[in-house]
Amino acid sequence: MILYMATIDVKVEINATPEKVWEIVSDIDNEPKFWKGTKEVKNLSKEGDTIKREITIAFRDQKCLQEVRLEPKKRIEAKFTKGIINGEKIVSIIPNGDKTILQTAWDIKLTGMMSMFTGIIKNHIKSGTEQAMQSIKEEIER
Incomplete structure (x- = not known):
C-alpha cells in the first residue's frame, strides 16, 4: 500500500511585529x-x-x-484527528528583524478511498494557503 502524503510549505513576510501577527492568526475562530x-x-x-x-x-x-495547540507568539499546531484529512497543519511565526515571517506547513493525506486524490488536492490546498497568507498579511499591514 502506498501512502500519499502531501507536504506543503508557504511563507510570507509581514511588515509587523510577531505580537501583531499572533493577534490575528491566534484568533482561530x-x-x-x-x-x-x-x-x-x-x-x-x-x-x-x-x-x-x-x-x-x-x-x-x-x-x-x-486538536489545535496554541504556542503563544510562536506557532499553532492543528492535528486532524478524524475525517477525510489525516495529518497536521502548523502555522509558525518567525521574527525577522522588524518584520515577521508567517509560515504554514501542511503534512497531510486524504483517508480511505480518497487517498489517491491527495496529489490533486495538494495543489488546491497550496493555492488556498497562499491566498490565506496573503489575506492575513493585508489585514495586518493595513
Missing part, C-alpha cells in the same frame, strides 16, 4: 475569514492551550475533527 477551505468552525472543548474542534471544509462540506 476567525479562520473561515482567511482560509476559504474552512467553511465553519465549532469548538468542542478547551483545556489550557489545546482546543478540540470540528471544522467543516469546503471539499464536499466534509466535517473533520481537529
